[in-house]
Structures are given as structure tokens and as C-alpha cells.
Amino acid sequence: MMCTRIASAAYPGARAFVTPQSIRRLATATAPPVASAAHNHKVVVVGGGSAGLAIVHQLLRTGRFSQDDLAVVDPAEWHHYQPGWTLVGGGLKKKEDLRQPLKSLIDPKLKFYNDGVRAFSPEDNLVTLSNGDKLGYEQLVVAPGISINYANIKGLPEALADPDSLVSSIYGYETCDKVFNTVQKLQKGTAIFTQPAGVVKCAGAPQKAMWLALDHWKRAGRYLPSDPSSPIKIAFATGLPTMFGVPKYSAKLEELRQERGVEGLFQHDLVAVVDGNKAVFAHGADKQQVTREFDLLHAVPKMGPHAFVKDSPLANEAGFVDVDDGTTQSRKYANVWSAGDASSLPTSKTAAAITAQAPVLVRNLLRTMDGQALEPESIYDGYTSCPLVTEYGKVLLAEFKYGGVPQETFNRWFGIDQVEPRRAFYHLKKDFLPWVYQNYMVKGTWAGPKGWKR
Ligand code: UQ1
Numbered sequence: 083m084m085c086t087r088i089a090s091a092a093y094p095g096a097r098a099f100v101t102p103q104s105i106r107r108l109a110t111a112t113a114p115p116v117a118s119a120a121h122n123h124k125v126v127v128v129g130g131g132s133a134g135l136a137i138v139h140q141l142l143r144t145g146r147f148s149q150d151d152l153a154v155v156d157p158a159e160w161h162h163y164q165p166g167w168t169l170v171g172g173g174l175k176k177k178e179d180l181r182q183p184l185k186s187l188i189d190p191k192l193k194f195y196n197d198g199v200r201a202f203s204p205e206d207n208l209v210t211l212s213n214g215d216k217l218g219y220e221q222l223v224v225a226p227g228i229s230i231n232y233a234n235i236k237g238l239p240e241a242l243a244d245p246d247s248l249v250s251s252i253y254g255y256e257t258c259d260k261v262f263n264t265v266q267k268l269q270k271g272t273a274i275f276t277q278p279a280g281v282v283k284c285a286g287a288p289q290k291a292m293w294l295a296l297d298h299w300k301r302a303g304r305y306l307p308s309d310p311s312s313p314i315k316i317a318f319a320t321g322l323p324t325m326f327g328v329p330k331y332s333a334k335l336e337e338l339r340q341e342r343g344v345e346g347l348f349q350h351d352l353v354a355v356v357d358g359n360k361a362v363f364a365h366g367a368d369k370q371q372v373t374r375e376f377d378l379l380h381a382v383p384k385m386g387p388h389a390f391v392k393d394s395p396l397a398n399e400a401g402f403v404d405v406d407d408g409t410t411q412s413r414k415y416a417n418v419w420s421a422g423d424a425s426s427l428p429t430s431k432t433a434a435a436i437t438a439q440a441p442v443l444v445r446n447l448l449r450t451m452d453g454q455a456l457e458p459e460s461i462y463d464g465y466t467s468c469p470l471v472t473e474y475g476k477v478l479l480a481e482f483k484y485g486g487v488p489q490e491t492f493n494r495w496f497g498i499d500q501v502e503p504r505r506a507f508y509h510l511k512k513d514f515l516p517w518v519y520q521n522y523m524v525k526g527t528w529a530g531p532k533g534w535k536r
Contacts, residue, residue, distance in 0.1 A: 119208055119218030121193070123153040125447070126209055126217050128199055129225035130156030130184045132164075132433045132523070133422030136440040137223055139526030142189055143536070144448065150193040153217060155209065156226070157198040158184050161524070162255060165433055166516055168287050168471060171252040171261035171380075172294035174512060181255070187524050199226070202394040204415045221417045221447050224396060224403045226388055228283060228423040228431070230254065234384040235278075236354035236362075241379070247358060248378040252291050264378050265295045269304065270313035271377025274361055278384050279321025279351040281400075283423050283431040286326065286468035286480065288382045289335065292318055295380070296342060297473040308343035316344045317374070319363060321351035327430065328486040331470070331478065334501045338472060347374075352381060391424055402426040407484070408461040410443040416450060419443050427462065429484060434467035437523065437530025465489060465531070469511040470503075477507035481531070491531040 124147060127138040138154050141147060166180040188194045198212040202224075209217045230253060232239045241249035242257050248268060250260040273295065277288035299305035299314050306312035318325075318339065325335035325346075339346055350363040350372060361379055363372045386392070392401030396418060403420035404413045407428060412418035421439040423431040442462045449456055464484030469477045479500040483489045490500040500507070522528035529535045 118206070118216060120215045121153070122218040123193065124151040124219070124451075125221045125223065126153045126155060126219040127223040127225065128155045128209065129223075129227060129422070129424070130154050130158060130161060130188065130194075131225065131227050131422065132519075133225035133227075133424075133436045133440065134223070135161070135187055135524040136436055136526055136528075137225065137421065137443060138192060139189060139524065140440055140444045140535075141447070141526075142191060143526050144444075146448070147191070149191055152191070153193040153195060153219075154188055155195045155197065155199060155211065155217070156184060157196065157212065159196075160184060160255075161187050163516055163519055165284070165469075165511075165519075167252045167255075167258040168290045168294070169512060170258040171250075171265075171291045172298070172471070172474070173262040173266075174474075177255060177259050180516070182520075199390045201390065202396055204395055204412075204418055207417070219417075221451055222415075222419065223443065223447070224391065224418065224420045224424055225422045226391065226424050228281070228385050229388045231384045231386055235352055235381065236356075238352075238355050238381055238383065241355045241358065242381070244358075248376075249355060249381060250379075251381050251383065252287060253382055261291060261295075261380060264380075265298055268299070268314060268378045272315045272317065272375065273378040273380070274317045274319055274374060274376045275380040276350075276352040276361070277318075277320040277322065277382050279349075280384060280386070281431070282382060282385050284468060285430050286470045288320070288380075289318060289325065290471045291380050292316065292344070293338075293470075293472045294474065296344070301474075307341070312343070316342075317347055318344050319347035319350040319352065319361070319374070321349065323348050326468075326470075326480070328480060328482050328488070330482075330486075330488050330501060331468075331480045334478060335470070335472075347372075355379065355381070387424060396420075398426050400426070407464070408442075409446050409456055410439060410462060411446060411450070411456070419447055427464070429464045430466040430468065430482075432466050432468060433519065433523070434481070434530055435465065437528060438462060438465035438532075440526075441529055441532075441535065463489075467530075469507060469515070471508070471511065472503040475505055475508050476503035477511045478503045479507040479510070 160181045161184040163180040169175040170177045201210040248264040251257045275292035305314045324332045326332040354362040365372045387401035398404035405420045445460045467481040492498040
């Protein structure tokens with residue numbers, strides 16, 4: 083679960099720079115080219131998403147790399163600004179405006195392999211592409227994100243694909259615009275918004291979709307909070323025991339839920355959609371089956387590591403790239419690194435988290451490449467953020483680190499308590515962040531709360 087993935091204790095810093103003896107020390111700047119590789123690169127970055135692009139362009143900007151020294155591997159045609167899909171769900175943005183051809187975002191000095199990964203062979207410093215080609219590397223960054231597994235909820239793929247159903251999800255490009263269509267269509271009945279047990283990216287997004295829909299219906303006079311005669315009724319069905327994994331923000335969101343008359347179905351994990359209008363949940367520890375009828379369903383699919391990561395020697399038991407919580411270095415291979423959703427870093431999976439992870443990873447990777455020990459201060463503290471839209475025009479800006487400890491940028495500088503939903507944070511989310519992401523973060527010049535970097 084997202085909330086339990088947040089480390090319960092503060093990061094034990096000492097572990098970060100005491101490298102286990104068992105770790106491989108072979109791959110440094112002096113590593114010989116790999117004879118069996120079709121192509122050799124100094125650094126191979128798997129993934130052209132938020133983490134991959136930020137990292138590879140930060141590496142390039144050091145000026146240490148020549149043409150094709152750095153390679154990016156990704157089979158995608160498009161790069162999406164996924165944090166914007168919540169806003170598409172609220173009718174605030176067009177999904178077409180949130181994507182760019184991936185190729186157009188990759189600096190011409192980089193080698194781009196527009197292909198998937200079949201296998202990692204870290205003992206041989208090799209990555210095998212889907213087309214069979216082998217890439218040799220000195221350093222490897224694994225940042226391919228996570229996989230969305232729609233089929234793990236029975237009947238969900240069919241319900242999402244049916245253009246006439248009121249079943250949608252902000253979690254996919256195909257369906258994020260269906261969300262607002264279904265919200266506009268619903269005149270009366272029960273709307274259910276779900277959040278699965280287990281790992282999801284952006285643990286706040288499932289309820290953002292709900293808060294925007296609620297506000298839309300309220301403004302249209304179809305939702306009357308806590309009034310039994312309300313034409314529309316709303317339930318939030320979550321696999322988790324609370325509204326959010328961090329107590330400070332969870333308390334506020336629970337207060338909003340109660341104030342706004344939203345039914346809370348906690349520890350309800352959606353397992354099936356049947357007959358077009360029934361949601362089946364596994365409830366509690368004994369997974370007791372609970373069925374609820376709906377008129378509108380916003381479903382959040384199950385997510386998990388990609389098979390090519392999970393089935394590789396790089397993975398931990400849960401299937402994520404097994405890296406040190408502080409250094410982002412693989413616990414098994416000293417020349418392997420990971421950040422973003424694919425990594426084992428025990429924090430909430432967001433683009434904001436990557437703004438803090440990427441500079442640490444880059445610094446530590448370069449030190450390792452130079453055969454130098456890691457610096458004790460180059461440690462990721464678990465920083466992540468969730469700009470939680472609570473209504474049109476208001477955002478609660480959750481920012482926290484490992485242990486669910488709040489670390490609020492605007493509290494630090496201006497003494498503003500970010501638990502209070504505010505208009506300024508709404509504009510940060512809707513206008514500033516998409517702009518800074520596209521113009522700076524993917525180019526390697528944005529470090530989140532630490533601002534712009536060279
Ligand atoms: C951020 O930098 C970022 O990436 C561009 C996000 O992802 C969209 C965020 O959600 C947040 C909160 C940040 C952090 C930036 C500031 C100014 C706190």
C-alpha cells in the first residue's frame with residue numbers, strides 16, 4: 083500500500099555511503115568495452131519518462147559526454163505530462179496538449195533507441211533490446227516507470243472501452259477525457275470513485291478526480307452535501323484504511339470528506355465490474371466480497387513493475403529495482419541506478435519526487451564513474467509532493483519526505499501552512515508546474531523545491 087511504502091523510520095543515513103562489500107566494483111571509467119554488445123555507451127538510461135529525461139539531460143549538461151556517449155531506451159512514440167490528466171478529468175485541459183513526440187524531447191547529442199527492453203544482464207553490463215540488439219554500458223539507469231494492469235480488475239477493460247458506459251479513469255491517455263464526459267452526463271444516482279490497495283502512482287490522484295466531479299455537480303445543483311434528497315450521491319471506495327498516507331494531510335481530507343457528505347468505504351479494494359453497473363470489492367483482511375451498484379464509476383487500475391524489471395536480477399522481492407533509499411544506487415550492482423516509479427525508493431511515486439531524486443542519482447553516478455566514494459551529503463531524503471485539487475480553484479499542497487514527515491516549501495519560506503487548500507497552489511498545479519516541467523524539468527534544469535539548476 084502507498085501509505086505503508088513510506089518508510090516508517092527516518093532514513094538511516096549511514097547506510098547510504100557505506101557500500102556493501104558484496105557490491106560489484108568492476109564497472110568504472112576503466113571498464114573495457116563489451117565484445118558481445120552491438121553498441122557501447124558510457125551510460126544507458128532505460129526510460130524516456132519524467133525520470134529518464136531529467137536524468138539523461140542532467141548528465142549531458144555536465145559537459146562530460148560526447149555524441150552518443152549517453153543513450154536513452156524507450157519504445158514510446160509519445161511523452162505525456164501525466165500529472166495533467168487529473169485536470170483533463172475535470173475538463174480543465176485537453177489531453178492532446180499534454181503530450182509531445184518523445185523523439186522531439188531528446189537532445190540530438192544522445193543516442194535514442196526507440197525500442198523496449200527484453201532483458202538486463204548486469205553481470206555482463208548488457209541490456210538486450212526487444213529487437214535482440216545488445217547495448218553495453220559502464221553505468222546503467224533504470225527508469226521505465228510502472229505498468230498499468232487494467233485486466234487485474236475483472237470486467238474493467240471492457241467497461242472502460244465501452245463508449246456508452248459511465249466507467250472511466252484519469253490513469254490512461256485513452257480514458258482521461260471520458261472522465262469529464264461521464265461527469266457531465268450524470269444527472270442522478272450513485273457515483274463511486276475507487277483507489278486500489280497496492281502501489282499506485284500519485285496516491286492522491288484518485289480523490290482529485292472525485293473532488294473535481296463533486297464540485298462540478300454541486301455548482302450544477304445536482305449534488306447537495308449531506309442532504310438525503312441530493313440527486314447525486316458520492317462514495318469514495320479505497321483499498322487503504324485512510325484518505326491519505328500522511329497523517330497531517332489525511333486528517334484534513336477526512337474532514338473534507340465528512341463535511342461534504344461523501345461516503346467513505348475504507349479497505350474496499352475494487353476487484354470486478356459486472357453487469358455494467360455493479361462494483362465488487364474485497365473488503366478488509368479476510369477479503370469479504372461487497373457489491374455496490376453505481377451509475378458512474380471512476381476506477382483506478384492496479385499497477386505494478388514491468389515484467390522485464392520484475393523478472394530481472396535487478397529487482398527486489400516486490401519487483402522494483404532494488405536501490406539504496408538514500409543513494410539510489412543498486413544494492414547489488416554498483417554501476418546500476420534507479421529513480422522514479424520503477425525504483426524501490428519507499429516514497430510516493432510522483433514527478434515531484436523525481437525532481438529531488440534525479441540530482442542525487444546523477445551526482446552519485448558521476449562519482450562512481452570516476453572511481454570516487456560517494457559523498458555523505460548526496461542523499462535523497464524521500465521528498466515527494468502531491469498537489470491535491472480539493473475543488474475548482476483550490477489545491478492542498480502536500481509535500482513530505484520519508485516517514486510521512488511534512489517538508490513544506492512555502493511553509494519554510496513564507497510560513498504558509500500547506501494543509502489549507504489555496505488558490506495560489508491551484509495556479510501552481512494548473513499553470514506553473516506544466517510550464518516548468520516542459521521547459522526545464524525534461525531538459526535537466528529544474529530541481530523542484532530547490533529551483534532551477536545549471
Ligand atoms: C515539482 O517540481 C514538480 O515537477 C515539475 C511537480 O510535478 C508536477 C510537483 O507536483 C511539485 C509540487 C513540484 C515542486 C515544486 C515546487 C515549487 C514546490
